[in-house]
């Protein structure tokens with residue numbers, strides 16, 4: 052599909068073969084989704100504060116190489132699992148106190164802050180405490196979310212009147228990132244700490260300012276994304292109680308009552324299938340990645356000129372009956388190992404490839420926090436399903452699908468909560 056946005060040509064591609072072909076013929080340093088954010092570049096220039104993760108030059112490669120070691124490989128992400136139990140457990144306990152779409156951003160932030168900063172803010176439980184006085188963590192969360200929302204106004208609607216608000220939120224996020232990082236680094240046990248921050252400092256590959264910039268980029272990239280993905284998973288679990296029950300039984304038998312470990316996560320095979328089906332059934336992103344090549348490329352027989360933005364939108368085939376039987380039904384079992392093996396070698400195997408099966412993009416710019424986000428969501432689901440049975444009635448609670456920064460259900464269905 053080809054269309055123009057703000058006078059520039061864009062091409063949306065759907066077929067996994069076209070996406071793979073684009074990635075195989077990518078520029079030496081890929082240009083696309085996270086680099087085409089002029090608001091971040093304008094802010095960085097004005098404040099003399101670089102954002103190398105959004106760059107498309109050597110500074111990106113150097114920074115990415117230095118920072119990915121402690122977050123991207125599966126073994127690195129697994130190290131955060133034990134500590135995620137505490138924020139997940141505390142957040143889950145208050146999930147009957149407010150609507151899910153109100154609690155989930157705070158929960159995602161609490162999980163993120165535990166792994167990245169090594170700090171428990173308990174912002175989910177504070178958000179439902181009527182006596183809670185707003186503190187630093189509230190400002191950090193609110194401005195992190197606001198900066199991203201304003202950025203979308205600036206990027207998509209080209210509405211420059213939002214720049215002052217964006218600037219204010221970014222200033223706040225940077226101020227608090229610096230403050231929290233300085234506080235953490237002064238703790239006596241910091242050197243042997245197990246947060247992302249203490250690990251990256253121990254490597255001595257980045258300056259303090261570069262680490263602050265990384266934490267800001269992570270915050271902008273890692274909280275709203277986790278929120279939107281989790282909300283669709285929760286909506287589907289509430290809509291299909293039999294799936295929720297089967298998942299609960301798996302959690303009870305694999306994890307039991309104790310803390311969730313990285314080994315448990317590997318063993319939770321039905322959970323993997325539920326998450327995969329939720330991504331197919333209700334994707335949280337209209338497109339998972341984008342590229343601008345410095346040379347022309349032929350995709351599905353059409354020549355795409357150099358410089359045209361190519362957006363990867365593999366969702367369409369996930370609802371195509373040529374690839375998926377009964378696509379309108381929520382069936383996690385279609386992702387069991389035996390079902391995947393049956394598709395291998397047929398045209399249908401396309402839906403099992405990485406470019407389709409995960410919401411994290413692919414190639415050298417693939418989401419740095421993908422495995423951490425997956426661990427956060429899984430640990431949280433274990434705690435939530437052990438504490439609560441929840442459901443909503445589709446004939447009573449109607450929602451619309453809204454395409455905003457993320458794809459959202461609004462109003463988010465009100466859940467009926469029953470303690471386990």
Ligand code: HEM
Pocket residue numbers: 083084085104105115268269270272273274276277278280339340341410411412413414415416417418419420421423424
């Ligand atoms: C469910 C949660 C998440 C989703 C759905 C998501 C999705 C994405 C996507 C689609 C991209 C673009 C990939 C590409 O261009 O090929 C991306 C990039 C990125 N994500 Fe995530 N993300 C999530 C969580 C996180 C978390 C928790 C962090 C950090 C702690 C993070 C950090 C980043 C960074 C730094 C980039 C830019 C990478 C680069 O350009 O080199 N994300 N993410």
